[in-house]
Amino acid sequence: xxxxxxxxxxxxxxxxxxxxxxxxxxxxxxxxxxxxxxxxxxxxxxxxxxxxxxxxxxxxxxxxxxxxxxxxxxxxxxxxxxxxxxxxxxxxxxxxxxxxxxxxxxxxxxxxxxxxxxxxxxxxxxxxxxxxxxxxxxxxxxxxxxxxxxxxxxxxxxxxxxxxxxxxxxxxxxxxxxxxxxxxxxxxxxxxxxxxx
Numbered sequence: 001x002x003x004x005x006x007x008x009x010x011x012x013x014x015x016x017x018x019x020x021x022x023x024x025x026x027x028x029x030x031x032x033x034x035x036x037x038x039x040x041x042x043x044x045x046x047x048x049x050x051x052x053x054x055x056x057x058x059x060x061x062x063x064x065x066x067x068x069x070x071x072x073x074x075x076x077x078x079x080x081x082x083x084x085x086x087x088x089x090x091x092x093x094x095x096x097x098x099x100x101x102x103x104x105x106x107x108x109x110x111x112x113x114x115x116x117x118x119x120x121x122x123x124x125x126x127x128x129x130x131x132x133x134x135x136x137x138x139x140x141x142x143x144x145x146x147x148x149x150x151x152x153x154x155x156x157x158x159x160x161x162x163x164x165x166x167x168x169x170x171x172x173x174x175x176x177x178x179x180x181x182x183x184x185x186x187x188x189x190x191x192x193x194x195x196x197x
Contacts, residue, residue, distance in 0.1 A: 009036035062159040066090045068152050079159075082131070102128035102135050113142070120144055120152050126162065136163040 001011045015030035056063060062079035066072045070090035083096060094113070101109050105127040116123030124141040140159040144152040 009034055010039040011035065060161065062157075064093075064157045066093075066155050066157075068155070073154065097129075100130045102130070104128075116142060117155070126166075131161075136161055137166040138162060 002008050012033045012035045013030065015028050017025040018027050018029060020026050057077040060078065061076075062082060063074070063076040064072060064079055065074040072090055072093055083100070098106060098110060109125055109127045112123065112125040116125075122141070122143045124139060126137065126139045128135040129138050138159050139162045140157060142158075143156045145154040145156060147153050
C-alpha cells in the first residue's frame with residue numbers, strides 16, 4: 001500500500017463483520033497493520049539462509065548433524081553426493097560410512113566414535129576412506145551442542161580431506177630419516193679457515 005509520502009509499505013488488513021440478532025451484517029470492524037519491517041526482516045533472513053546454504057554446499061567439506069537419539073537433522077549436499085546416502089538414522093549412516101573406511105582403520109574409527117559419543121565431549125578421528133575406489137585420508141570432528149543444563153541436544157559433524165597434508169608429512173618424515181641416515185654414514189668434515197688478507 002502506498003503511504004501519503006509515496007512510499008510503498010507492506011500492510012496486513014483484516015476485517016470481521018458485526019451481525020445483528022437475525023444474522024444480518026450491521027457493520028464491519030477492520031484493522032490495518034504495517035508489517036513492512038517484519039516482511040523485510042524475513043526477506044533478509046531468507047536471503048542470509050540461502051547464502052549460507054550455498055556457502056556450506058560449495059565448500060569441499062562434509063557436514064552433518066543429528067540428535068542424541070540418532071535422528072539425522074542435516075547433511076550438506078556435498079556429503080549426500082559423495083556418499084550417495086538417502087535420509088536415514090545415524091546408525092544406518094554410520095554403517096554406510098564404516099563400509100567405506102579402510103579395513104586397517106575400521107576398529108579405531110568405530111571405537112573412537114562410539115567412545116566419543118558416549119563420553120559426550122568433542123572428539124575427532126583421522127582415517128582412510130574410499131573415494132572413487134582409492135583410499136584418501138580424511139579427518140572427522142564431532143562437537144556437541146548443549147542446552148542450558150549441559151545436556152547434549154544435538155551433535156555436529158565435519159569431515160575434510162587431509163590426504164595431501166598426510167602425504168606431504170610422510171614425504172617430509174622420509175626425507176628427514178634419509179638425511180639422518182646419510183649424515184651418520186659420513187666422516188666428519190674439517191673446516192679450514194683461510195685468511196685472505
